[in-house]
Amino acid sequence: MGITKTEIFTDEQNKLAIQLKAIAHPARIAILQLIIEAKACICGDLSAELGLAQPTVSQHLKELKNAGLIQGSIEGVSVCYCIEPVAWKSLNDELNKLFSSYQNFNNCC
Amino acid sequence: MGITKTEIFTDEQNKLAIQLKAIAHPARIAILQLIIEAKACICGDLSAELGLAQPTVSQHLKELKNAGLIQGSIEGVSVCYCIEPVAWKSLNDELNKLFSSYQNFNNCC
DNA sequence: TTATTTAATCGTAATATTGCAATATAATTT
């Protein structure tokens, strides 16, 4: 079908999946890294830096924005994108919860 | 196109994207949680617990296994799946690196 | 107002993902 059965999962599971999907692409990982290092935060600069067409980068930025992970502020003719601190921390917390819930010894095999 | 331009990204970025994609689905998050809590680690049990058909769960398990995040050991007629500790820690480390690289103050907007 | 600059949207082709019924495979039990 190509459609996920979201109704059988918890809101937490669905939210985490959506945010993870947003960062589960090398271009979007690269974009986040460039934004964090402040090497580039403008669509055109990111496009040049990455070697991806401007519409492609714009689309990736839109997905990161839809997931709430970045925010854009208008800077004259261009738009400066940066991390949205609250969602970023929330995702970090949720992932820490998932990863720390596993201890080597509580395995059954 | 539907195909990612992996060649323009680093191996690290591609690997992280692949592992994140593996866990970026609510069913696979739920499966990991059930495995970690040792509430279920067998395909049939997971299928019953989640309310997804057996082939669907089998496919999700395969994807997690392909990403190296779980491993299966044959237990008689059934297969017991559990976390692959090395890859699990590696992904955790990589994510910690990404998240900790961001500090609120190094933003440009 | 008319350029100019930059980002967003539209449209589209190629490919990937999701979910499951039907079936095949593998291990155990009788």
Added chain:
DNA sequence: AAATTATATTGCAATATTACGATTAAATAA
């Protein structure tokens, strides 16, 4: 060996994703 039990694979329909050329929209500058 035949039956049983459990998982994996195949095939398929519906939908989603990726990438980009062409175009549009929005803001500033001349």
